[in-house]
Each structure stands twice: as structure tokens, then as C-alpha cells.
Amino acid sequence: MPKFHWEDFTPGQVTEYGPREVTAEEIKAFAAEFDPQPMHLDEEAARASFVGGLCASGWHTCAILMRIIADGFILDAASMGATGCPEVKWLAPVRPGDALRVRMKVLATRASRSRPELGFVDARFDMVNAQDLPVMTLTSHLMLGRRPAAP
């Protein structure tokens, strides 16, 4: 039985998840598979690029955010996925050794009109590094199952 349902989220609610440390090895491994650009693959080439040093792919940063919130609450929730992200902004490079935290703010919630078993949670996720510098901000429409009525 999931711990969290749609009803557990209220507008204005703020929670924090993480930290999760990023290693050079995983930055390079993700890049080799999905985003093989020099600044994500190789320290030397990265130094010569516009970011000035090895940094994580923006999509890798999104995937790390997903893992942080999965461990934070999604795996304990009646999660039904997400319909999308109205906005994703990459604000600063994510470097090897960064310990990333995610602050989630619930912006709005609404019950689905067509599907009574679920509701939507619109949330904003701010990802910061150990220096509290924002590295990414993302808004998303999460879908969560509703709490079953007591028998």
C-alpha cells in the first residue's frame, strides 16, 4: 500500500530531498551512452569548451533529479507517472563531486475530471549544489492515485 496519495499534496508545501553525489565516472558513462559531447566525456576537451571543465549532460541532471525524488517519495507514492514538464532550465554546470539536493514546492493540485482514480500535482523542483547554488529548475505535472475510501 503506497504511503502517499494525491490527497497528501497541498499547494505551498515544500519538501527537500537528497543529497546525492555525482561522480566523474557516471557523468562520462551517461554521456557515452546518450550525450557524447566533449564537455561531458573528457576532462581535457571539456576544459577547452565553453563550460571550462567536465560537467554532466543536462538530461543526466534531469535523470539524477528523477532518482533523488524517486528515493525521496515517488517510490512510496501511488505514482502514475508524469505528463510532462512545462519548463526545464539549466542554470549552472553540474560538476564531478557535486552533492545535489532537490527542493520541491507544490504549486497546484487538481483532481482529474475524466479519471476519478487520479489527480494531478503541479510542482516546481529546484536543484542546488552543496554551495546552495541553483543548477537546475524544473516544473512538472505529476499524476498520483487518489486515496481509496475507507472500507
Place this chain on the structure above:
Amino acid sequence: MRYFDDMSVGERTELGSHTFTAEEIKAFAKKFDPQRFHVDEEAAKASHFGRLCASGWHTAAVYMRHFVEFERREADEARARGETPARDGPSPGIRELRWLKPVYVGDTISFAREVKELRETTRQPGWGLMVAYNTGTNQHGELVFSFIGAKFAERRQKG
């Protein structure tokens, strides 16, 4: 990649397609998105998705792979013509990312992009901002994934 000056609004590029296997769906999900419908066939059957499906971030990552390969082909073509390819620019972000339908195990997704806007910037001399609409379509012709991406592209030197 190409120079900002050589791009035109409305140009569309097919980036290639990818068939999602159960192994890679589960491998990605175990690392980044271990929800039951992405890591376990049986649990996925019992979920509202009804079948194992890829994490939305996996679909996005596979799109990126195709986009990077496309830019690499452009750079190779420029070199073959004896030109210096444009330098790579950063992306400030994306918007309107939509996961419209699940990407199920065995689905073949074809990726494409269309240039929507070419914006000259005064803050970044020598660079322009290119805005593109990116899509993923499954083997049934259904749009499953889309987003609007922005990226800085180098301008040709005047003179």
C-alpha cells in the same frame, strides 16, 4: 553543427529511430527511475500502463543521442567541404516537454526536429539562439514525446 546563419525557420530533420528493448528500459530505470512499471514486467502488467514502458527521461536521453549524432554528421559534412564546423553552444533549457503516450517495450520511436525560431542576441556577440520543436513518433504514427529546445549556435565571422 552548422552556423546560425545557415539555418532557416521551418527546416525539418529526421534524426533516426530507436527500438526500445526490455533490457535497456530496465537498465536505465534501475539507475534513475526505478518505478515498478519501468523495472518489472509483471508489476507493469498490474499497473495502469498495462505493460513495461520506458522512463520519460530515457526517451529524452535517446532523443539526445540521435541529436548529437546528427550534429556530428553536419560537422563531418562541413569538414568534407573544407570548412570549419561551427563551435558547439550551450542550451539554456527546454520548455513544453510532453510525454503524450507511453513508450512500451518493443516500440520503435522516430525522432525529428524542426527549427521554429532563429533569434539574434545582443548579449552573446557572435552567437544566435536557435529554437526547435522536437518530436518522437511511434511505429503506429502516434506522437509520444515532444519538447521545445533552445540552443546557442555560432555565427559566421563577418568580414
